[in-house]
Amino acid sequence: MYSQINKNISRYVTFEPKELEIFNSLLEHKTVSKKTILLHEGEMCNFEAFVIKGCVRKYYIDANGFEVILQFAIENAWVSDISFSIYEDNPSRVYIETLEDCEFFLFSPETKEELFSKAPKFERAFRILMQRSLAVTQDRLFNTISKSATEKYLEFLEHYPTLSQRVAQHYIASYLGISAEFLSKIRTKIAKL
Amino acid sequence: MYSQINKNISRYVTFEPKELEIFNSLLEHKTVSKKTILLHEGEMCNFEAFVIKGCVRKYYIDANGFEVILQFAIENAWVSDISFSIYEDNPSRVYIETLEDCEFFLFSPETKEELFSKAPKFERAFRILMQRSLAVTQDRLFNTISKSATEKYLEFLEHYPTLSQRVAQHYIASYLGISAEFLSKIRTKIAKL
DNA sequence: TTCATTTCTTGTCCTAGTTCAATGCATGTG
DNA sequence: CACATGCATTGAACTAGGACAAGAAATGAA
Numbered sequence: 001m002y003s004q005i006n007k008n009i010s011r012y013v014t015f016e017p018k019e020l021e022i023f024n025s026l027l028e029h030k031t032v033s034k035k036t037i038l039l040h041e042g043e044m045c046n047f048e049a050f051v052i053k054g055c056v057r058k059y060y061i062d063a064n065g066f067e068v069i070l071q072f073a074i075e076n077a078w079v080s081d082i083s084f085s086i087y088e089d090n091p092s093r094v095y096i097e098t099l100e101d102c103e104f105f106l107f108s109p110e111t112k113e114e115l116f117s118k119a120p121k122f123e124r125a126f127r128i129l130m131q132r133s134l135a136v137t138q139d140r141l142f143n144t145i146s147k148s149a150t151e152k153y154l155e156f157l158e159h160y161p162t163l164s165q166r167v168a169q170h171y172i173a174s175y176l177g178i179s180a181e182f183l184s185k186i187r188t189k190i191a192k193l
Numbered sequence: 194m195y196s197q198i199n200k201n202i203s204r205y206v207t208f209e210p211k212e213l214e215i216f217n218s219l220l221e222h223k224t225v226s227k228k229t230i231l232l233h234e235g236e237m238c239n240f241e242a243f244v245i246k247g248c249v250r251k252y253y254i255d256a257n258g259f260e261v262i263l264q265f266a267i268e269n270a271w272v273s274d275i276s277f278s279i280y281e282d283n284p285s286r287v288y289i290e291t292l293e294d295c296e297f298f299l300f301s302p303e304t305k306e307e308l309f310s311k312a313p314k315f316e317r318a319f320r321i322l323m324q325r326s327l328a329v330t331q332d333r334l335f336n337t338i339s340k341s342a343t344e345k346y347l348e349f350l351e352h353y354p355t356l357s358q359r360v361a362q363h364y365i366a367s368y369l370g371i372s373a374e375f376l377s378k379i380r381t382k383i384a385k386l
Numbered sequence: 387t388t389c390a391t392t393t394c395t396t397g398t399c400c401t402a403g404t405t406c407a408a409t410g411c412a413t414g415t416g
Numbered sequence: 417c418a419c420a421t422g423c424a425t426t427g428a429a430c431t432a433g434g435a436c437a438a439g440a441a442a443t444g445a446a
Contacts, residue, residue, distance in 0.1 A: 062339035127320035134327040145370035146255035177338035
C-alpha cells in the first residue's frame with residue numbers, strides 16, 4: 001500500500017524505515033470518484049495529494065472564461081496549489097478536478113509541519129520535489145513560447161504516452177494552449193503522413 | 194553588507210543571529226561587469242546567485258536560434274539553473290548573463306550542503322524560496338497561454354516597473370514571447386491613447 | 387567628433403492559429 | 417431502447433502576431 005509513495009519520496013533522499021513509518025502514519029488515504037472537484041477557485045488549498053491511481057487536472061479559468069490546464073497528475077505524481085505562498089492571504093485561483101476514479105494519499109499543511117518536526121529529512125525531500133516541479137514548469141514555459149502547436153503536441157505524446165488515451169482531446173488542447181479545433185486539424189494532418 | 198540577503202532569507206523563516214553568521218560566512222562575494230556570461234549552455238551550473246546590485250537575464254536558445262528569456266533577476270532576486278535536477282547528468286541548457294555591472298553573493302552546491310548540515314533550518318528557507326519561484330513561473334505560464342501580447346506587456350510594466358527603463362526592449366519582447374517589432378507596435382499604440 | 391554598432395520604429399505581406407458554424411459520432415442515463 | 421449531452425471533425429472567414437526590409441535614433445568606442 002505504501003510502497004509507491006515511499007519509493008517516490010525516497011528518490012532523492014534515503015530514509016530509515018522508521019522515518020518512512022512516521023511518514024506513512026501521517027498520510028490520509030482517500031478514494032474519490034471521477035469528475036469530482038477537489039479544490040474550487042476561491043478556496044484555500046489545504047492539502048497536498050499524491051496520486052496512487054487515477055488522473056486529475058489542475059486548471060485556471062482565464063478572464064474570458066476559458067479553462068487553461070496547468071497540470072495533469074497521474075499515478076505517482078503530486079498535486080496541490082502552491083500559489084498561496086505568493087499571495088499569502090489570498091485564496092486559490094485554481095481548480096483541481098479528478099478525471100477518473102482516483103485514489104490518493106493526502107497531507108494537510110499541519111501534518112506536513114508535524115512530519116518536518118518529527119523527521120526533518122523530509123524537508124529536504126520536499127525541497128527537491130519542489131525543485132523538480134519548477135524545472136518541469138520552466139521547461140514547459142520554454143516549449144509554450146518557442147514551439148509550434150504541432151511540435152508541442154508531438155512532444156506531449158512522447159512525454160505522456162498514456163495520457164492521450166486517457167483524457168479527452170480538448171483537455172490536451174487546453175494544456176497545450178491551443179484550441180480544440182486546431183488540435184483536431186493537427187491530428188488529421190499527422191495521421192496522413 | 195549582509196543586511197539585504199539576510200532580510201531576504203529571513204522572509205519566511207526566522208533565524209538566530211548565529212545561524213545568519215554561519216550563512217554569511219559561507220557566501221562568496223563577487224563583482225561582475227556588464228555583458229558577462231556567468232553560465233554557458235553545456236556547462237554545469239555550479240552556483241546559486243543572489244543579486245545585490247545589477248540585473249541579469251537567464252535564457253535558452255531555441256531550435257531556430259532564437260533566445261527565449263526565462264527570467265530577469267534584479268536586486269534581491271536569486272538566479273541559478275535548477276534544471277540539472279531534472280536530467281541529473283545533463284549539463285545546463287540555459288545561459289545566464291549580466292545586463293548591467295553586478296554585485297552578487299554566490300553559493301556553490303557544496304557550500305549549500307555545508308550550510309544545511311551546520312544550520313538545518315536553511316533547508317526550509319530554501320524550500321519556501323523554491324516554492325515561490327514555482328508559483329511565479331506557473332503564473333507566468335498561465336499568462337503566456339491565456340493573455341494577448343498587449344495584456345502581457347501591460348502586466349509586465351506593472352510587475353517590473355523599473356525594468357522597462359533598465360533593459361533593452363527586445364529583451365522584454367523575448368521575455369514576453371513576442372517579436373521585438375510587434376512589441377514596438379504595441380508601444381506606439383499604447384502611447385496614442 | 388566621427389564612425390560603427392546596436393536598438394527602435396514603421397510598413398507590407400504572410401501564416402499559424404482562432405472563431406464560429408454545422409455535422410456526425412459516442413456516451414451515458416432513465 | 418431512445419434520447420440528450422458531450423466530444424471530435426471539418427470548413428470558411430478572420431486576426432493576432434511574425435518575417436522581412438529599410439530607415440531613424442541612440443549608444444559607445446577611439
